[in-house]
Amino acid sequence: MDILDRRILTHIQKDFPIDSRPYKEIGDKLGISEQEVMDRVKHLKETGIIRRIGGVFDSRKLGYHSTLCALQVAEENLQETADRINAIPGVTHNYIRDHQYNMWFTLIGPSEEYLEKTLQDIKRESPVEKMLNLPAVDFFKINVQFNLESSKKEAAETSI
Secondary structure, three states, X not given: OOHHHHHHHHHHHHHOOOOOOHHHHHHHHHOOOHHHHHHHHXXXXXXXXXXOOXXXXXXXXXXXEXXXXXXXXXXXXXXXXXXXXXXOOOEEEEEEXXXXXXXXXXXXXXXXXXXXXXXXXXXXXXXEEEEEEEEOOOOOOOEEEEOOOOOOOOEEEXXX
């Protein structure tokens, strides 16, 4: 990753243009072509440096509900269970942990009833040994943006 990649990353994580041609606008600001920005972003995604580009919304303000779930799943059933959970609309994260509860995921939906029904479906249709439903009581949103143009990769802004 060269300095131009770092400049692109610094720019898009904090100030992604809402425009019909956002990569052109980024290129204009950085003095490179729209195509070069797109090629570099594509490469950064393919190599796993960029995981996702998309909007971040406060689901509560949109009337949605969310919960964090912890599952205890036998090792031999992890992939099957992960595939099933990842196919559910509203699952935003799903990851394995080295813990008694070894699979954790977040679920967002239009109502608490939707969440409860979805969790009951998972219990019924998946080889889940135990499940914890851990709805948030307090909300904290941490926003970290990295200044990748500096050699120290210092956080440019952190807010809670």
